[in-house]
Amino acid sequence: MSGLDVLKQALPMVGAEASVLDDTRTAHVVAQGHRILSQRTVPGLRLDMEETADAIAGRLVVEAGAQIEQPIHLCFGLAHPTGVQRIRIDVAVLEGARARVLSHCLFPFAKAAEHRMQAVVQVGAGASLTYTEGHYHGAHGGMQVVPHATIRIGKGARYFSDFSLLSGSVGNLDIDYVVEVEEEGIAELGAKIFAHRSDRILLKEAVMLRGDRSRSLIKTRVVLEDQAQAEITGITEAYAKGARGHVDCMEIVQGQARACAIPIVKVFHPEAKVTHEAAIGSVDRKELETLMARGLSPEQAIELIVSGILR
Amino acid sequence: MRTAGAAGRDGNDVPHLDHGAVSRETTGGNVGLPHHITTDIGQILSAPRLPLSCREPIRCSTMEAHSGVTMPSPLLDVHDLTFEVDRHAILDRLELAVRAGEIHALLGANGSGKTTLACVLMGCEGYAPSAGRVLFDGTEILPLKMHERARLGLTLAWQEPARFEGITVREFLALGKPDCAPEPALRQVGLDPDRYLNRRVDKALSGGERHRIELASVLSMKPRLAILDEPAAGIDMLSINHIIDIIRALKAGGGSVLLITHQEEVALIADRASQLCAGRIVFSGSPRAVVDHFCGRACVRCDGEVCNYVRA
Numbered sequence: 001m002s003g004l005d006v007l008k009q010a011l012p013m014v015g016a017e018a019s020v021l022d023d024t025r026t027a028h029v030v031a032q033g034h035r036i037l038s039q040r041t042v043p044g045l046r047l048d049m050e051e052t053a054d055a056i057a058g059r060l061v062v063e064a065g066a067q068i069e070q071p072i073h074l075c076f077g078l079a080h081p082t083g084v085q086r087i088r089i090d091v092a093v094l095e096g097a098r099a100r101v102l103s104h105c106l107f108p109f110a111k112a113a114e115h116r117m118q119a120v121v122q123v124g125a126g127a128s129l130t131y132t133e134g135h136y137h138g139a140h141g142g143m144q145v146v147p148h149a150t151i152r153i154g155k156g157a158r159y160f161s162d163f164s165l166l167s168g169s170v171g172n173l174d175i176d177y178v179v180e181v182e183e184e185g186i187a188e189l190g191a192k193i194f195a196h197r198s199d200r201i202l203l204k205e206a207v208m209l210r211g212d213r214s215r216s217l218i219k220t221r222v223v224l225e226d227q228a229q230a231e232i233t234g235i236t237e238a239y240a241k242g243a244r245g246h247v248d249c250m251e252i253v254q255g256q257a258r259a260c261a262i263p264i265v266k267v268f269h270p271e272a273k274v275t276h277e278a279a280i281g282s283v284d285r286k287e288l289e290t291l292m293a294r295g296l297s298p299e300q301a302i303e304l305i306v307s308g309i310l311r
Numbered sequence: 312m313r314t315a316g317a318a319g320r321d322g323n324d325v326p327h328l329d330h331g332a333v334s335r336e337t338t339g340g341n342v343g344l345p346h347h348i349t350t351d352i353g354q355i356l357s358a359p360r361l362p363l364s365c366r367e368p369i370r371c372s373t374m375e376a377h378s379g380v381t382m383p384s385p386l387l388d389v390h391d392l393t394f395e396v397d398r399h400a401i402l403d404r405l406e407l408a409v410r411a412g413e414i415h416a417l418l419g420a421n422g423s424g425k426t427t428l429a430c431v432l433m434g435c436e437g438y439a440p441s442a443g444r445v446l447f448d449g450t451e452i453l454p455l456k457m458h459e460r461a462r463l464g465l466t467l468a469w470q471e472p473a474r475f476e477g478i479t480v481r482e483f484l485a486l487g488k489p490d491c492a493p494e495p496a497l498r499q500v501g502l503d504p505d506r507y508l509n510r511r512v513d514k515a516l517s518g519g520e521r522h523r524i525e526l527a528s529v530l531s532m533k534p535r536l537a538i539l540d541e542p543a544a545g546i547d548m549l550s551i552n553h554i555i556d557i558i559r560a561l562k563a564g565g566g567s568v569l570l571i572t573h574q575e576e577v578a579l580i581a582d583r584a585s586q587l588c589a590g591r592i593v594f595s596g597s598p599r600a601v602v603d604h605f606c607g608r609a610c611v612r613c614d615g616e617v618c619n620y621v622r623a
Contacts, residue, residue, distance in 0.1 A: 221476075250476075286473040289435050294486035294532055295461040308477030308511075 003032035006079035010106040013167055014134030020073055028073040031056045033085050044068055044097070055086035060101075064094040064124070071132075072099060077106035078113050081142070087117040091131075095124040095154070103133040110171070111142035119149040123157040123185075135165040141197055143171030150178050153185035155211065162190040166310055170199035170228070177204070183211030183240070191220045192310045195228035195257070206235035209243035209272065216245040221309050224257035235264040238272035247276035252283055252306060384449065386411040386567050387432070387465075387536055392443030394424075394431050394590075401427045402440065403590035409536065411448075414558060414568040416578040416598050418605045419587035425571045426470065428587065429538045432569075433467040434460050447536070461487075464535030470544055470571075472525040474513050480524055481508045487532025496527040499560055501553040518545040526557050530564075537561050538569045543577050555580050575602050 001009075007030060008018035021028055021038060029049050030038040034056055041047040044066030049058035056076070062068055078085055093099055107113055123129045137143040153159045163175065170193060179187045189205050201224075207216040218234040236245035251259040263276035283305050291301035385408035394402040401424050409415045419425050430438040432445060434457040445452050452460050466487070475483065484493035494504040500523035510516065512524060522545050529537050543554045551574070558580060561568050572578050584601035586594040594604050 284473065285436060286469070286471075287475055289433075289457060290469065290473045291486060292457040293433055293461050293467045294528065295458055295466075296486060297458050298456075301458075304478065304482075305475065308475050311477035 001079075002037075003035070003079040004030060004037045006108065007032060007037075007075055007077050007104075007106050010077065010108040010136055011075070011104060013108070013136035014104050014106065014164075016073070016102065016104055016134070021075070023070070026070040026073060027068070028075060030075040031085070031087070032077060032079050033083055042068065042070070045072065045099070047072075049089070055088050057088040059090045059092070061091075062093040062097040062099040062127075062129075065096045066094075066099070067097070068099040071102045074101060074103040075106065076104070076115070076117075077108075078110060078115070079108075080113075081109045081111035081140075082113055084114045085116070087115075087119075089117070089119050091119060091121040091129070093123045093127040093129045093157075096126045097124065098128040100130040101132070103131065105133065105135045105145070107143050108136060108138045108168075109140075110138045111140045113142060114144040115146070117147040117149070119147070119151075121149060121151040121159075123151070123153050123159050125154040126156045127154065128158040129160070131159070131161040133161070133163045135163075136168050137165070137171050138168050141169035141171050141199060143169070144174075145171060146174045148176045151180070151187070153179065153181040153187050153214075155182045156184045157182070158186045160188045160190075162192075164192045164310075166192060166194045169197065170195045170201060172200045174202045175204065176202075177206070179205070179207045179216070181207060181209050181211060181214040181216060184213045185211055186214070187216045189216075189218045191222075193221075193230070194223045194306070194310055195225070195230060197226045197228065199224075199228040201228070201230035201232070203230070204233040204235070206233075207237070207245060209236065209238040209245055209274075210240060211243070212240045213242035213244075214238075214240060215243070218245075218247045218249075220249045220251075220261075222250070222259065223252040223254075223306050223310060224259055225254040226257060227255070228257045229259070230257075231260045231262070233262040233264065234276070235266075236274045236276075237266040237268065238274050239268045241269055241271045243269065243272040243274075245274040247274070247278075249276075249278040250309065251280045252309060253281060254283075254302075385409055385446075386448055387569065388444075388446040389432070390444045390446075392428075392431065392440050392445065394427060394438065394440045400590050402431060402443075405443070405587075405591055407585060407592055409567055409569050410583075411535075411567055412562060412565065413582040414562050414570055414580060416570045416572060416581035416584035416601070417587055418572065418578060418584060418601055423587045424590040425587055426540055427590075429467055429540050429569075429571060432538060433457060433465065461534075464566075465538070466529055466532055466534040466536075467538040468525045468529050468540060468542060470541040472521050474516070474521065476511070476513050478512050479508070480510050480512055480527075483512045483524065484528050484531045486528060487534070491531050491533075493527070493531060496530040497524075499530055499553075499557055500524070500527045501550055502527070519547060519550070522546060523550075523553070526554065530557060530560060533564055534561075534566055536567045536569065538571070540571045541573065542570070543572065543574050551576060575606065578602055 011018050027042045027045050028040050044063050046061040181187050187207055205218050220232050222230050232249050234247035234249055236247050238245055247263045249261045253259045259280045261278040261280055263278050265274040265276050267274055283302050287305050288301050387409040389407040392402050392405040431440050481493055497504045558568055579598045581598040584598040585592045586601050586605050
């Protein structure tokens, strides 16, 4: 089976259909390891990805004012149990443009593999970017995943990101995102992760509210079981008048899992405000009992609560 | 103001009503006896009352007891139920019976043990009683887990309902009866299915909306006995009738309701009522009689150890 076929077959694990890669109205890049297997662009989008000796590198530019109707699919992964994939990508959504990116990171057979991404994202004034990133790392727990990104949100721009890793093993995950938000810009960062066995998660998201009336939300939902461990750091710093930020972290811990949530909020302007809430623990007793009072077994109730949190 | 002293737990102090002969007749036959209690005692209770201690349970005679008519076994039959926290009895040898098809209101001051009783009956964690029996349609349910009790047809709607991230109203209403359409239950609680079915049962709902959805989920479940803990709490005055309709709908559907409430207009829809004080049922009868007893000329103070009726 070809690498392309392997990745196509794994797409449903992150909620996508392989047929989308055949749709001529939909832009995509498919890369296995450091090989680009397929690439398509659409009007308003410049997609310049290339193979280098040690990475896939390039730019994704949504031209000013362009409204890309169909999501842009970035499909990265490894078709083998071992290997390394490095991605270096600059994403620019220019002034007034709008686009959605669905990033699929697929490592269905990983036993000792590594995926590193270094991204620089710029969302121009009045532009909008929704970046949804779904990961599947297979069942063996042998992945090392290190996505780092710097994101700049221009004046009046909107950026929504949603990272999810909900089936299979996590392996070792080390996310580090830094977001700068200018005047009246909006940044929402979401992450949902279900970790098992000996999975390890380091998740650090930092938002700097630089502009007046800029706003942000960091929302993290992590469920840990077995011996999994997570350290979640949500940082929001507000520097300007009317800036508003909120950090919301919930970690459900089961079995011998361990969790740590570190919300850091800083305010450097008297008319700015940042709030945070963090909850770590087992499944909420009252939620559990409400469902059991309707006849669900404890196991069914926990499953429903967890699936709701990670939805 | 005059207060009555507490009767001893050993029963050496005989509870007294100053309308003596009536009280002897109505209580004497039932003190210490299990569960068959009360029908309408409104006429008896319309007589002037003076203070009494309520450490001994007050039983009101039943017409059937005097007439010799045999009543069917209660759906819920609670005997000698005791629940303690740090050796302090929150429920103190409590006796209660709820008949099939009836709405039974439970009144009592804050801290009298109403919500605790609901949690013990439902089998919530940390609410295992130290003594007593609870029969549900003849089955001893205290050894059963919460979901096993629910599968027998018992459920509880909490005073402060839980909120769930990600779970939609549609899913929540399908918990008890997955094959049951959720729309009728939502309409019955006064919520438009088109607007609410796909909303999430989370903190974006107001307290009143969440309360109604809790009741809708009970309706959907079609329980044999629903314990409703303050179902009208947080409901606006214009919507109280919806709540009353829901309670009646549960009964009309063949179910029974143990209705914990502080609201007179809600309590008065019950078929029977009981007053809980310091963990014991101290008074049972018609809702009107119990409401009058609770809210009328006597006021009640419970300090945890002693419950005194105080002449108003």
